[in-house]
Amino acid sequence: MVLFYKVARASEYLAITGFGVPDIKLAKKAWILPGQICKRFSISPENYTFEVQAMSLEKLPFILPAVFTIGPRVDDEECLLRYAKLLSQHDKLSNHVTELVQGVIEGETRVIAASMTMEEIFKGTKSFKQEVFEKVQLELNQFGLIIYNANVKQLVDVRGHEYFSYLGQKTQQEAANQARVDVAEATMKGRIGEKQREGNTLQNAAKIDAETKIYSKQREGEGKKETAKVETEVKIFENKREAEVAEANAVLAMKKAELQKQAKVAEVESVNAVAIREAELQIEVEKRNVAKQTEKLKAEQLSKTTVEYEMKVQEANWEFYRRQKQAEAELYEQQKMAEAKRVAAEAAAFTRQQEADMEIYSKKKEAEGIVAMGEAQGLYLRSLLESLGGNYAAVRDYLMINGGMYRDVARINADAVRGMQPKLSIWNNGGESCEGGAMKEVAGVYRMLPPLLSTVHEQTGMVPPAWLGKLPAASES
Missing domain, CATH: 3.30.479.30 (Band 7 domain)
Known part of the structure; x- marks a missing residue:
């Protein structure tokens, strides 16, 4: 039996398979037995x-x-x-x-x-x-x-x-074109600036004369406008607070949409930026030439027309501002009235709903009470019927006596014959007197029952229950 002892380097492992190893065994150092295979790997x-x-x-x-x-x-x-x-x-x-x-x-x-x-x-x-x-x-x-x-x-x-080479050439050409555009733009700005200085000198002279004349009118109009503005702002302050919340939400949505729009527009503009820029510069040069000629003509007529124009503009602005604030105040009042009506209607509807719910609940509980009472009475009658051996007549008589039916009948009959001359029957059994005896009262009750039952039968037709006794044959007939 030959054994080998192998050791792996620092950056190696030993992979051992074969006898006694189910799958594969990893080790840094190990005895290699007969029937096993060892392989180094880095x-x-x-x-x-x-x-x-x-x-x-x-x-x-x-x-x-x-x-x-x-x-x-x-x-x-x-x-x-x-x-x-x-x-x-x-x-x-x-x-x-x-x-x-x-x-x-x-x-x-x-x-x-x-x-x-x-x-x-x-x-x-x-x-x-x-x-x-x-x-x-x-x-x-x-x-x-x-x-x-x-x-x-x-x-x-x-x-x-050659996409990347063409892309580099495009970048170089764009830089060269941008440099030429910058040179042309600087030259244009120098020439335009010179002409602007000359025109500004003439314009400022005419402007100072016009401003002196309209200053007094402006101050007078501003005083009236500030007075009206303060009165109006007090009325619409609360309305503005409510509107600002909705406006902020709308502005946020608009800004999001605007940013998305700008991102898409920027992608399109980056493709045609050079051509658009050249066209814009050409248009700008033409506009400057036209503006120079226009300014020259305007300077000649400015001193006369400016004063009239400014006064009319101030009057129109004041009238527009007054009407606008008046309309806003009316709209605010109408909105508050509508809101008050809506709240009142909702309160009335809620009250009616609560009353209907209470009535339904009351009817439901009343019905449940009737059902429960009926079930209790049914249970009571079943128990009573079982106690009396299933004798329906005995149960009926017991309920009539327990419910005070005979007492009520006597009372009703008494009320019916009150004030009349009813037939009165007085009787005794003719027996011995029990005066002084202990059974006097009992004897009196027993002597009174037969005539009492006969009298009730004669006057009402009612027959006494079986357990109380029967009437004589003549009375029953």
């Missing part, structure tokens, strides 16, 4: 250089030179096992490993480039590199590999598609 990262040919969203081809530093993830034993299995039949610099890494990088790079425009790739190289790095790392995780570093070099044109 965990130091390696550089892989590629030139990936990709195509942008606009179907423009380009070459992306890149250098990736890739190695196994040494802090995860499971990743090391995957990497050891990958290198079980190949070296890390073999064509198999290189083609595997290259296939992953090229595939993910092409997918990402196909979803971006050439301008986005060129200007956002950093974000493009980061996205490629993340996508490739996800694929390499299944082989236990990790990207230690990734460098994306300058994008290169594919032969026959």
